[in-house]
Amino acid sequence: MASSSKPKRIYDVFLSFRGEDVRNNFLGHLYKALDQKGIYTYVDSEELRKGEQIAPELMMAIEESHIAIIVFSEDYASSCWCLEEVAKIMDCKEERDLMVFPLFYKVDPKEVRTPREKYRKAMLKHESKFGKDSEEIKRWKKALFDAGSLSGWHLKDGDESELIQGIVTEISTHLDRTPLHVAKHPVGIDSQVVKLKSILNLESNDGVLMVGFWGQGGIGKTTLAKALYNAISGIFKGSCFLANVREASKDGKGLVSLQEKLLYEILSLQQTLVVSSVDRGINLIRERLRCKKVLLILDDVDHLRQLNALAGEGKWFGDGSRIIITTRDKHLLTCSDIDQVHVYEVKPMAYSEARELLSKYAFSTHKILKIKTDLVDGVLDHAKGLPLALEVLGSFLRGRREDEWESTLYKISTAPNNDINDVLKISYEGLQSNEKEIFLDIACFFKGWETEYVKKVLEGCDLKVVIGLQILIERSLIRIESRCLQMHDLIQLMGMDIVNQECDDPGKRSRLWLCDDLLDVLSYNMGDCIVKAIVLEPPEPTEIYIGPHDFTKMRRLRLLILHNVHNSFQVPIFLSNELRWCRWDGCATFPEFSSGKKKLLGLDMNNCSMPVVPNYLKVSIYLH
Numbered sequence: 095m096a097s098s099s100k101p102k103r104i105y106d107v108f109l110s111f112r113g114e115d116v117r118n119n120f121l122g123h124l125y126k127a128l129d130q131k132g133i134y135t136y137v138d139s140e141e142l143r144k145g146e147q148i149a150p151e152l153m154m155a156i157e158e159s160h161i162a163i164i165v166f167s168e169d170y171a172s173s174c175w176c177l178e179e180v181a182k183i184m185d186c187k188e189e190r191d192l193m194v195f196p197l198f199y200k201v202d203p204k205e206v207r208t209p210r211e212k213y214r215k216a217m218l219k220h221e222s223k224f225g226k227d228s229e230e231i232k233r234w235k236k237a238l239f240d241a242g243s244l245s246g247w248h249l250k251d252g253d254e255s256e257l258i259q260g261i262v263t264e265i266s267t268h269l270d271r272t273p274l275h276v277a278k279h280p281v282g283i284d285s286q287v288v289k290l291k292s293i294l295n296l297e298s299n300d301g302v303l304m305v306g307f308w309g310q311g312g313i314g315k316t317t318l319a320k321a322l323y324n325a326i327s328g329i330f331k332g333s334c335f336l337a338n339v340r341e342a343s344k345d346g347k348g349l350v351s352l353q354e355k356l357l358y359e360i361l362s363l364q365q366t367l368v369v370s371s372v373d374r375g376i377n378l379i380r381e382r383l384r385c386k387k388v389l390l391i392l393d394d395v396d397h398l399r400q401l402n403a404l405a406g407e408g409k410w411f412g413d414g415s416r417i418i419i420t421t422r423d424k425h426l427l428t429c430s431d432i433d434q435v436h437v438y439e440v441k442p443m444a445y446s447e448a449r450e451l452l453s454k455y456a457f458s459t460h461k462i463l464k465i466k467t468d469l470v471d472g473v474l475d476h477a478k479g480l481p482l483a484l485e486v487l488g489s490f491l492r493g494r495r496e497d498e499w500e501s502t503l504y505k506i507s508t509a510p511n512n513d514i515n516d517v518l519k520i521s522y523e524g525l526q527s528n529e530k531e532i533f534l535d536i537a538c539f540f541k542g543w544e545t546e547y548v549k550k551v552l553e554g555c556d557l558k559v560v561i562g563l564q565i566l567i568e569r570s571l572i573r574i575e576s577r578c579l580q581m582h583d584l585i586q587l588m589g590m591d592i593v594n595q596e597c598d599d600p601g602k603r604s605r606l607w608l609c610d611d612l613l614d615v616l617s618y619n620m621g622d623c624i625v626k627a628i629v630l631e632p633p634e635p636t637e638i639y640i641g642p643h644d645f646t647k648m649r650r651l652r653l654l655i656l657h658n659v660h661n662s663f664q665v666p667i668f669l670s671n672e673l674r675w676c677r678w679d680g681c682a683t684f685p686e687f688s689s690g691k692k693k694l695l696g697l698d699m700n701n702c703s704m705p706v707v708p709n710y711l712k713v714s715i716y717l718h
Contacts, residue, residue: 106269107135108159110179115167116199120254127262133269156182161193161265164241166206171216171238177230181237191328193268196246197261206242213238267362274320274335278485279454282447283321286440290322293438294416296329299387302408306427307420309440312482312514312584315420318440319391322418326389330415332360333389336404340396341542345633349403350375356404360388372403380410387414395421401430442479449474451481455488455570469499476506476517482582483517489570490521518588521569532562533571536579537589538605539629539655545579554675554695555627555652601625609636609659616644627653635660645685646670652693654678 107128111121121137128135136155156162162183170176186192198206205213217235224230249257276283294305307315320335327333334356336342343349353375357367361382369375388411392404405417421427427437443451452474457463473491477483491499502520522533532552540548545563552559566572572581581589596603600611601623609632615623616639625648630636640661645651646668654669655677661667667685669676676685677698687694 103160104134104158105136105155106133106160107265108156108162108183109135109137109165110162110176110183111165112167112170112173112176115169116165120199121165123254124258124261127258128265131262131266133262133265152179153182156186156192157190159192161195161268162186163195163197163261163265164246165197165199166201166203166242167199168201168212169216170201171206171209171213172219174220174230177220177234177237180241181233184237184240191325193328194241194244195264196241196244198246198248200250203242203248207239209235209238273324276321276324277317279451280317280321281451281454282443283318286318287321287325290318290438291326293436294326296326296416299414301413302411302415302417303436304405304408304417304419304430304432305436305438306424306430306432307418307438307440308424308427309422310480311422312480312582313440313442314481315440316393317481319393319418319420323389323391326416330389331387331412332362332383334359335391335393337393339392339400339404340394343397343400343403349400352400352404353379356390357382360386360390376403376406379404383411384409386412388412389416389418391418391420393420395419395426396423398426398429401426443481443484444479445474448477448479448484451484452477452488455485456491458493463493463495465496465499469496469503472503473499473506476503478514480514480517482584483514486518486521486570486585489568490524514584515588515591518585519592521571522588522592525565525569528558529562529565532557532559533566534589534593534605535627535653536566536572536581537586538593538607539627540579541581541586542578545574545577548579550696551653551655551675556674606630609638613638616640623648624650626650629653629655630659631655631657632659634658637661640667642666643668645673656681 109121109125111117125135125137136159138149138152138155156179164180164183183192183194187194196203196206201213202210205211208214209217217231220234221228221231247257247261290305294303307319309315316337323333323335336352336356339352342352349372350369353372354366354369357363357369357375357378361367367378369378390405390411392401395401401419405411405419408415408417411417419427419430419432424437442448449470452470457465473487474484477487487502491502494502502524505520505523506517522530525533535552535555536548540551549559549563552562563572563574567574571585572579574580590607593603593605600606601615601618603611604624604626606612606615606625606628607630609630612628612630615625628651635658637660642665644667645654648670649672651670652672652674654673654675657677657679659678661681667681669685669687671687671690671692674693675696676694677696678685679698
């Protein structure tokens with residue numbers, strides 16, 4: 095099923111008010127303050143308020159707004175127009191997730207809710223005109239009661255300018271919670287979101303509910319979690335989506351950074367709250383959020399320590415909070431005491447949805463290509479409802495002729511291991527050699543690295559990076575997020591598997607990223623070594639014995655990056671003249687090169703003692 099259409103949002107704020115009370119003073123100042131902050135605000139003109147019936151333009155403006163502010167002034171209820179506005183606003187709050195804030199302008203909130211004093215006189219006058227039990231009166235009274243019961247602002251005799259600044263700050267905070275990008279083609283998402291809303295029991299504020307999304311990699315857990323976050327975050331006092339928890343918590347400070355982000359986003363802080371340690375972060379989360387109704391989504395969790403640091407117990411958060419965890423490990427959810435009723439298994443797409451998703455990626459709306467139904471069915475059969483496989487295969491097949499579909503399907507069908515890895519590999523096999531090299535380097539080494547730095551490295555290795563990255567993005571093999579290179583775990587594992595399948599002997603593989611493999615290569619005769627790139631980043635400082643000429647024997651080595659790697663023996667290390675890029679953090683002595691022409695274009699020897707500048711640095715060379 096295709097994703098249903100969402101409410102179209104044009105205005106940031108809709109202002110509902112009684113013009114005679116506030117138009118030329120308070121309202122003008124509020125509108126100007128919002129406008130100066132770049133908040134697009136709807137204020138009607140006098141012309142629209144002529145006649146008894148509310149203008150359709152106003153009705154549409156309410157529907158197309160993110161937030162409505164109702165300025166309850168003394169004579170607000172005397173206007174049928176205003177009462178129709180507040181009724182429409184409250185309808186949109188229920189039906190379209192419109193955020194509503196009342197502003198009690200020199201009026202007591204109880205006067206609006208009951209109603210009393212001028213509000214009571216106004217309603218009696220309306221009753222005499224429309225009838226006490228008329229539908230209009232019932233709607234208006236309910237709308238006044240519901241709106242008057244909401245949390246908002248109250249001004250009696252205080253400083254109006256101070257109140258306006260407070261309003262602008264809070265509205266800005268809510269608008270800063272921009273929706274997450276869900277997917278290019280969110281097929282089948284809405285029906286699952288409806289089901290999950292029921293599981294979450296959002297109407298209840300009794301206690302805290304933890305829910306787990308479980309399923310294999312590439313099945314769409316993160317996509318579904320993002321869609322749910324967009325749909326329900328507005329009803330919570332604070333919300334946070336922590337993406338890639340597994341990846342982000344790898345290094346020593348990863349969990350601390352996640353704790354800081356959690357507090358920053360949920361509390362809407364102006365600057366990050368510094369957390370000194372994981373234990374301190376746990377205490378801060380408990381202290382600051384124990385009375386706050388929050389929505390927290392922890393995406394891609396793979397270890398209990400991550401949960402213990404970010405959402406160890408429900409009592410850390412206020413009643414009505416919802417904690418959602420996405421993971422491939424069902425046992426992790428069991429260990430977290432999440433009962434089976436609240437574990438949602440994300441399953442492969444149904445045939446009709448899978449076909450629709452494949453079509454959206456594979457077929458252009460501008461260029462009609464006729465592809466036999468059995469070929470499309472064959473691709474669907476091998477993708478087996480996995481959204482990632484459908485996206486990657488569809489992107490690969492887009493714009494291709496029928497004979498190319500046949501060739502692709504044949505490759506899939508004759509693969510010895512007919513699993514998702516083989517399906518994903520088809521997209522790799524369709525790349526040119528330049529893009530293959532770039533893809534394998536990213537998969538084995540550079541996932542999560544800053545894009546511009548990786549560009550410099552790969553350009554230094556004589557690869558055509560700009561076009562290469564663009565092609566990989568178009569094929570849905572990589573993406574750029576927050577200026578960093580990212581790829582799905584399954585695609586990364588596929589790339590690593592391609593290198594591992596080159597040979598059982600690590601010395602006859604093109605890339606090394608594990609310490610054990612490098613040790614294996616260094617311990618044997620490397621006369622036929624074909625290693626082209628080595629990038630080691632062990633989590634803890636690691637000592638490896640590297641002989642003076644071990645790297646010179648790697649005659650094809652173009653890239654060497656070592657972090658947290660130290661040579662056991664303090665001897666000069668010689669590097670091959672073929673090397674294009676070298677980075678060795680903390681190397682004890684500066685490496686040497688053999689005489690002759692060198693191809694080195696990038697060098698980073700951070701924290702290296704260099705009493706004398708080597709001669710090869712005096713020639714034309716880029717020092718990173």
